[in-house]
Amino acid sequence: MRRRSTASWDESDARSRPPRRGTRPRTKDRPAHDDAVTGWVLTIDRGRYTCLVPAPPHTAGSTGDRQPGSVEVVAMRARALRPGDVAVGDRVGLVGDTSGATDSLARLVRVEERTSTLRRSADDADPVERVVVANADQLCLVVAAADPEPNPRLVDRALVAAWDAGVDPLLVVTKTDLADPAPVVDAYAALGVSVLGVSKVDWRGLDGVRSALAGRTTALVGPSGVGKSTLVNELSPGAYRAVSDVSGTTGKGRHTSTSAVLLPLRTGGWAVDTPGIRSFGLAHVEPDRLLRAFPDLAPGTDECPRGCSHDEAECGLDDWVGEGNSTPARLESFRRLLGALRAAADTW
Numbered sequence: 001m002r003r004r005s006t007a008s009w010d011e012s013d014a015r016s017r018p019p020r021r022g023t024r025p026r027t028k029d030r031p032a033h034d035d036a037v038t039g040w041v042l043t044i045d046r047g048r049y050t051c052l053v054p055a056p057p058h059t060a061g062s063t064g065d066r067q068p069g070s071v072e073v074v075a076m077r078a079r080a081l082r083p084g085d086v087a088v089g090d091r092v093g094l095v096g097d098t099s100g101a102t103d104s105l106a107r108l109v110r111v112e113e114r115t116s117t118l119r120r121s122a123d124d125a126d127p128v129e130r131v132v133v134a135n136a137d138q139l140c141l142v143v144a145a146a147d148p149e150p151n152p153r154l155v156d157r158a159l160v161a162a163w164d165a166g167v168d169p170l171l172v173v174t175k176t177d178l179a180d181p182a183p184v185v186d187a188y189a190a191l192g193v194s195v196l197g198v199s200k201v202d203w204r205g206l207d208g209v210r211s212a213l214a215g216r217t218t219a220l221v222g223p224s225g226v227g228k229s230t231l232v233n234e235l236s237p238g239a240y241r242a243v244s245d246v247s248g249t250t251g252k253g254r255h256t257s258t259s260a261v262l263l264p265l266r267t268g269g270w271a272v273d274t275p276g277i278r279s280f281g282l283a284h285v286e287p288d289r290l291l292r293a294f295p296d297l298a299p300g301t302d303e304c305p306r307g308c309s310h311d312e313a314e315c316g317l318d319d320w321v322g323e324g325n326s327t328p329a330r331l332e333s334f335r336r337l338l339g340a341l342r343a344a345a346d347t348w
């Protein structure tokens, strides 16, 4: 029996058309695509999905890495899937020509259940929150010590998105040559978030970033100009993400890629550069889910009135902290993040 999860899509689930009269049902393709090979969506560009199909287990270690024998297969979406159904990082089923040969085109027929989803916020251009990265296990927020100054509200929102998605947050402070990162480090210490500093001037701190990313699938996000591309180019040579001041040569401003791209790291693991995220979509996040990131506070809400906002006089958390079960700094952080969650989505 083929394992199937209810959360994965399949052409057979959807209003698939009956076979045209006179044509035999394509038993090979329907109903279940048992012959589909599994790929991993590396990037999406104008309806084309570039997927990594790892080498079969007998040829290599099958870690899903870009090992000898693995191929990049370009696929189009089966009709039963909508554009928003597939995101970078998704594990997908591919049928048809999965050789990866030049100009070959496979068909993407299925999306496997995700272990995590990171959504960008709705905005004027697109009123729907969309998944930009699937299956990441770490979210690396990149902010600069200066130029531009970090925006704490946006960092808070990104942390909420990470915890809600069940993804570990990591904060990387770039441009430590321009300013002391200590204020940022201190601001997030109470939240227990790891914070690493790095500077491109001498690449001090790079080893720390490398080992924090090694062997994991990390989504990199941050405001424009903080040095994400500079960092990614150092971590993933050959990736050549355009660096702002170099790419302005077209006269049309800087290069902006619209899709996230999975990039292999020298240390093993993958980084996902996500140029599209200007803010995280948090509309789906229930405030109480934030408590999962605060296990020291969570039991304190047992004494809260029903429907407590956790920011009102009767909230049980004040007594809980007063009794020494957690610290005022933790409670303050929790309330600050609740505020970030309730606030309208601002963008960077």
Ligand SMILES: Nc1nc2c(ncn2[C@@H]2O[C@H](COP(=O)(O)OP(=O)(O)OP(=O)(O)O)[C@@H](O)[C@H]2O)c(=O)[nH]1
Residues within 6 Å of the ligand: 174, 175, 176, 177, 178, 198, 199, 200, 201, 222, 223, 224, 225, 226, 227, 228, 229, 230, 231, 242, 243, 244, 245, 254, 275
């Ligand atoms: N002083 C200093 N400048 C840096 C550092 N890292 C990057 N920069 C500069 O900051 C500018 C922006 O760098 P990018 O790597 O393009 O920044 P980005 O975050 O990718 O920006 P977008 O492409 O707009 O998303 C460039 O001029 C870099 O050379 C650093 O550690 N120190």
Ligand SMILES: [Zn+2]
Residues within 6 Å of the ligand: 301, 304, 305, 308, 309, 310, 311, 314, 315, 316, 317
């Ligand atoms: Zn409460």
